[in-house]
Amino acid sequence: MDILFVQALLIAIVVGAASGAVGAFIILRRMALVGDALSHVALPGIALALMWSLDPFWMVLAFLLGAAVVVWFCERQTTLPAEAIVGLLFTASLAIGILTIPDHEILESLFGGFPKLPVSELIFILGAAIGITVLVFMLSRRMLFTIVSPELAKVNGGNALVGLIVLLIFATVVAIGIKLVGTLLMGALTIIPAAVAKNVSPSARSYIVLSTVFGAIIAGAGVAGAAWSGVLPGPTIVLVGIAAFLISLGFLGRRRAGQ
Amino acid sequence: MNEPVLQVSGVSVVLDGESVLEDISFSVRKGEALAIIGPNGAGKSVLLKALLGLVPSQGSIMWAKGVHIGYVPQRFHPDRTIPLTVKEFLLFKSPAFWRPTKDFFAHLDHELSIVGLKKEILGHHVSDLSGGQFQRLMIAWAMTGHPDVLLFDEPTAGIDVGAEETIYSILHRLQKERGTTVLLVSHDLSIVYRYSQHVLCINKKMICHGAPEDVLTPGDLKRIYGETGFYHHHEDPTRTT
Numbered sequence: 001m002d003i004l005f006v007q008a009l010l011i012a013i014v015v016g017a018a019s020g021a022v023g024a025f026i027i028l029r030r031m032a033l034v035g036d037a038l039s040h041v042a043l044p045g046i047a048l049a050l051m052w053s054l055d056p057f058w059m060v061l062a063f064l065l066g067a068a069v070v071v072w073f074c075e076r077q078t079t080l081p082a083e084a085i086v087g088l089l090f091t092a093s094l095a096i097g098i099l100t101i102p103d104h105e106i107l108e109s110l111f112g113g114f115p116k117l118p119v120s121e122l123i124f125i126l127g128a129a130i131g132i133t134v135l136v137f138m139l140s141r142r143m144l145f146t147i148v149s150p151e152l153a154k155v156n157g158g159n160a161l162v163g164l165i166v167l168l169i170f171a172t173v174v175a176i177g178i179k180l181v182g183t184l185l186m187g188a189l190t191i192i193p194a195a196v197a198k199n200v201s202p203s204a205r206s207y208i209v210l211s212t213v214f215g216a217i218i219a220g221a222g223v224a225g226a227a228w229s230g231v232l233p234g235p236t237i238v239l240v241g242i243a244a245f246l247i248s249l250g251f252l253g254r255r256r257a258g259q
Numbered sequence: 260m261n262e263p264v265l266q267v268s269g270v271s272v273v274l275d276g277e278s279v280l281e282d283i284s285f286s287v288r289k290g291e292a293l294a295i296i297g298p299n300g301a302g303k304s305v306l307l308k309a310l311l312g313l314v315p316s317q318g319s320i321m322w323a324k325g326v327h328i329g330y331v332p333q334r335f336h337p338d339r340t341i342p343l344t345v346k347e348f349l350l351f352k353s354p355a356f357w358r359p360t361k362d363f364f365a366h367l368d369h370e371l372s373i374v375g376l377k378k379e380i381l382g383h384h385v386s387d388l389s390g391g392q393f394q395r396l397m398i399a400w401a402m403t404g405h406p407d408v409l410l411f412d413e414p415t416a417g418i419d420v421g422a423e424e425t426i427y428s429i430l431h432r433l434q435k436e437r438g439t440t441v442l443l444v445s446h447d448l449s450i451v452y453r454y455s456q457h458v459l460c461i462n463k464k465m466i467c468h469g470a471p472e473d474v475l476t477p478g479d480l481k482r483i484y485g486e487t488g489f490y491h492h493h494e495d496p497t498r499t500t
Contacts, residue, residue: 028338028340028341137357140356140357141350141351141354141356144341144343144347144351145351147338147341148337148338148341148343148348148351149332149335149337151308151313151330151332151335152330152332152335152351153351154311154312154313155311155313155328155330156351156352198342201342202342202344203342203343203344203346203347204341204342204343204344204347205347205356205357206342207342
């Protein structure tokens with residue numbers, strides 16, 4: 001248990017930080033629900049991997065990256081609202097996943113657990129999470145600029161692919177966090193730290209930094225709480241995050257009163 | 260002063276199957292102020308966007324090589340839910356977003372003072388600025404990095420008359436002192452007479468192009484704005500060009 005706990009805690013801190021960093025942009029792009037639903041696409045990936053006796057991680061990653069491209073394409077190319085397409089696609093994923101994943105695997109797939117990982121996978125997850133966090137900070141000027149004004153960003157050498165880049169980064173974060181937090185709750189780990197940070201941040205740069213820090217703290221504290229009380233880490237992380245959000249509402253009130 | 264900075268020839272724009280602009284041709288020389296006028300829905304904003312490559316167009320749009328363009332769109336209001344400060348908005352123009360240099364801040368202070376804003380404003384949220392302050396900030400923003408050409412789409416839409424005057428004088432000063440080429444969409448003919456050397460009148464098609472005194476004849480104005488005669492020009496003794 002000790003090794004599993006340390007492993008889970010390490011994953012929680014680095015994946016929490018990466019989730020917080022990319023979540024800051026998911027919230028600003030008003031894609032919180034799209035992002036949350038996107039994580040459900042992992043379920044058919046898990047089902048297929050189990051059926052073919054493959055490591056679910058790589059199948060989940062492939063499914064999520066594919067879904068990110070589909071969402072981006074639908075956003076640009078169709079006249080249907082993106083959320084309608086996302087709703088259809090992802091509830092279908094959930095239904096397929098529930099019907100095809102064996103009963104004894106379903107709880108862990110949905111709500112996470114303390115994963116037993118091969119060393120190579122652990123190193124990949126830690127490296128990917130740290131790499132993603134650095135990448136988000138490097139791209140943050142361009143991503144923020146495009147969110148504030150796509151037109152001005154384009155005139156000033158912006159990249160039309162920023163939307164796709166945010167989604168691909170998000171999909172990778174979900175893939176690396178899913179074994180710990182679960183498919184149903186992984187979306188929350190990207191939304192909650194950003195929502196907490198938004199309530200207490202005086203500027204956009206502090207918002208991105210705080211969202212990253214809160215992601216690490218909330219996920220780390222959630223895993224510690226789950227290990228201490230002997231419950232699943234996914235729901236515990238979400239509840240710690242919600243507690244942090246409620247506390248942050250007090251700061252929001254104080255900031256408004258001070259204005 | 261005589262080099263053309265922009266040459267437009269036979270430009271047409273079709274959006275959603277509807278022809279918005281048809282066969283527009285004109286050129287702009289370095290340091291010139293060109294006003295683009297026309298009634299609502301004439302395609303003025305679309306023309307600016309076509310020049311910037313923001314909407315697809317047919318025909319030829321040739322900018323001088325290496326020209327650096329500043330653009331202020333019409334009625335741009337940043338989302339109030341984004342906690343963006345004035346400093347961060349200006350940092351979009353700096354490659355060092357996280358660790359800006361002292362030189363960049365010195366440059367910002369200079370640009371802000373030109374548009375009459377104090378540097379204390381850097382810490383304010385962009386969404387907390389008044390309409391006039393925001394428009395001045397947009398000019399400072401567009402001027403950051405010293406562009407050769409400034410494109411303004413109705414820079415005074417939605418702000419009070421006093422602030423409107425100030426903004427046009429700032430634009431005029433920039434054009435005179437720095438030799439910046441200015442392309443300005445406006446619906447106000449007195450501004451056109453006062454501040455621009457050339458005027459381009461469009462109403463989906465090209466109506467006229469030349470010095471305001473030469474081309475803005477009563478007949479042309481009727482062709483641009485219809486029979487109502489809504490836009491009257493009164494000779495302005497303060498005219499500076």
